[in-house]
Amino acid sequence: MTKPITYGMIGGGQGAFIGAVHRMAASLDHQARLVAGALSSTPEKSLASGRDLGLPDDRNYPTWQAMLEGEQARPDRIDFVSIVTPNHAHFEPANAFAAAGFHVVLDKPMVLNSGQAATLAATVAKSGVVFAVTYNYTGYPLVKKAADLVRSGTLGVVRKVFVEYHQGWLATPLEATGQKQAGWRTDPKRAGAGAVGDIGSHAENLVATITGLEIESLCADAATFVPGRTIDDDAAVLLRFKGGAKGVLTCSQVCVGEENNLSIRVYGSEGALAWRQENPNELWHTPRDQPRRLITRAGADAGPQAAAATRLPSGHPEGFIEAFANVYRGVIGAIRAKREGRTPDGLATQFPTVHDGARGVRFIERVLESSARGGVWIPA
Ligand SMILES: NC(=O)c1ccc[n+]([C@@H]2O[C@H](COP(=O)([O-])OP(=O)(O)OC[C@H]3O[C@@H](n4cnc5c(N)ncnc54)[C@H](O)[C@@H]3O)[C@@H](O)[C@H]2O)c1
The missing domain is CATH 3.30.360.10 (Dihydrodipicolinate Reductase; domain 2)
Known part of the structure; x- marks a missing residue:
């Protein structure tokens, strides 16, 4: 059986907008499971948000720093992290998770300035992780x-x-x-x-x-x-x-x-x-x-x-969530290809990368x- 792809989310807690869309998109093809989260800007709201989504207590984290530490220590650590926080809270978690070898999906705009973008691109190049920026219209x-x-x-x-x-x-x-x-x-x-x-x-x-x-x-x-x-x-x-x-x-x-x-x-x-x-x-x-x-x-x-x-089939409308899910399908395909030591193909080569984010x-x-x-x- 194919080992499932698992992920954690940063942001997207109670009252948030795009995190819920990411969760729908990531799971549309039943290829990825949300198993961890640091979902909000305060520990109390993070934990309450994780309980709403049925996260297990030991992977429902008060902060992203705790999630990084907790997941690094687990043999079944998450494959990737989805970061859906406001723009000022993109760079630090993205850079830290990429440096620790986790694949990353980050919403746009990638970071606040070109200095941060260059650092992040260097981290991604060094660690070799799959890194996507959700320019979902692609x-x-x-x-x-x-x-x-x-x-x-x-x-x-x-x-x-x-x-x-x-x-x-x-x-x-x-x-x-x-x-x-x-x-x-x-x-x-x-x-x-x-x-x-x-x-x-x-x-x-x-x-x-x-x-x-x-x-x-x-x-x-x-x-x-x-x-x-x-x-x-x-x-x-x-x-x-x-x-x-x-x-x-x-x-x-x-x-x-x-x-x-x-x-x-x-x-x-x-x-x-x-x-x-x-x-x-x-x-x-x-x-x-x-x-x-x-x-x-x-x-x-x-x-x-x-x-x-x-x-x-034609005539049944598809829309925003399906397009968003295509970015995730690409990311998940790229992660699977990496896991299996082969070159990604098809949609798995077609999602916006750290270079698109930097541009x-x-x-x-x-x-x-x-x-x-x-x-x-x-x-x-
Ligand atoms: N691709 C798209 O179409 C699209 C659409 C909307 C938003 N976005 C992007 O997504 C990001 C979020 O936008 P939104 O509208 O969902 O914002 P939002 O304010 O609705 O949600 C942000 C969430 O992040 C949480 N958060 C803030 N700081 C945090 C921290 N340090 N740790 C953990 N959680 C933290 C907040 O508590 C909240 O749950 C932004 O970067 C935005 O530009 C992209």
């Missing part, structure tokens, strides 16, 4: 198809990319009401950056995932619209890519009425594509001088990459730097 089947359309040359030479991630939930000073997720996201010490870090970095990652283009330089205008806020809640960025393509990236959390409007359009010399996260089972492809074609997830012409990332952190820094200098062009 897991959508039709994002994989979009990447294939570009990489196979079907769109010709890419000329122009538009990507936007627009939300409206921070259009008022929600943080002043005590709302937990708004609280840390608008606190520069705990978030690092505002809209640029929270959602702009997803947009940057989506462009890189689909087009493979590298940003050469950028020119940014970040803003804070809500009075009293001390962090960006909106930004517009012009992009120049190596090779001559150009792009426009906008991200905002003050666009009233917008929910999670992440969308991308890519225009090449031979065709164009368009995809929206809020309708992820559809991808539009327009070959030049021909009518637009609708490619549906698991439908005709979705292709092998999308098929490998799909669980249901994302650098992007955030450069956007804020360009904006702070008055919206000037700077190297990326």
Whole structure:
């Protein structure tokens, strides 16, 4: 029988948002079991949260430091840790667990600055652990198809990319009401950056995932619209890519009425594509001088990459959790391959790594730097 993959979670306790999504995603294919946790920012709440999830007392830890010590001492120690804390509490546990030889899944933005990113990348290289950053939009089947359309040359030479991630939930000073997720996201010490870090970095990652283009330089205008806020809640960025393509990236959390409007359009010399996260089972492809074609997830012409990332027949909608689960499927496949001393294949080679995380952190820094200098062009 295949030995199950086990994991522990840091963050994701009572009242938290994304930890529960990670747990659903990790277990969707019945390939990983949550067996340990240090789930919250205080020992009392951590333990109460672990009891809610049915963690055994001896693996329900008051702090992540206690979990690291406890798990290191066990013969059946966890295979990996999922870190789903606010941004300021990413680097220390990720670096410590990776250094101790645990595989790591960490949410974005990876860390607060490029110095931390470099240290973490060095730790991961030294210990050889599997390390993923949950840029979960990479897991959508039709994002994989979009990447294939570009990489196979079907769109010709890419000329122009538009990507936007627009939300409206921070259009008022929600943080002043005590709302937990708004609280840390608008606190520069705990978030690092505002809209640029929270959602702009997803947009940057989506462009890189689909087009493979590298940003050469950028020119940014970040803003804070809500009075009293001390962090960006909106930004517009012009992009120049190596090779001559150009792009426009906008991200905002003050666009009233917008929910999670992440969308991308890519225009090449031979065709164009368009995809929206809020309708992820559809991808539009327009070959030049021909009518637009609708490619549906698991439908005709979705292709092998999308098929490998799909669980249901066409017409039954898949969404956020399945895409998130594809990142976990990749991680778990990579861990199994490592355990068995073989090279990973398929989805197990297709999840965002520490290098994607580091590039994302650098992007955030450069956007804020360009904006702070008055919206000037700077190297990326
Ligand atoms: N990939 C995505 O789509 C996505 C979506 C939402 C959030 N995120 C990222 O996930 C992270 C968490 O976001 P959230 O919205 O779930 O936040 P949240 O505030 O809802 O939850 C954070 C959890 O971490 C806990 N925590 C804080 N410090 C801790 C510590 N030292 N030890 C253990 N637990 C600790 C909190 O008690 C809470 O349970 C952030 O980095 C965010 O950017 C990613």
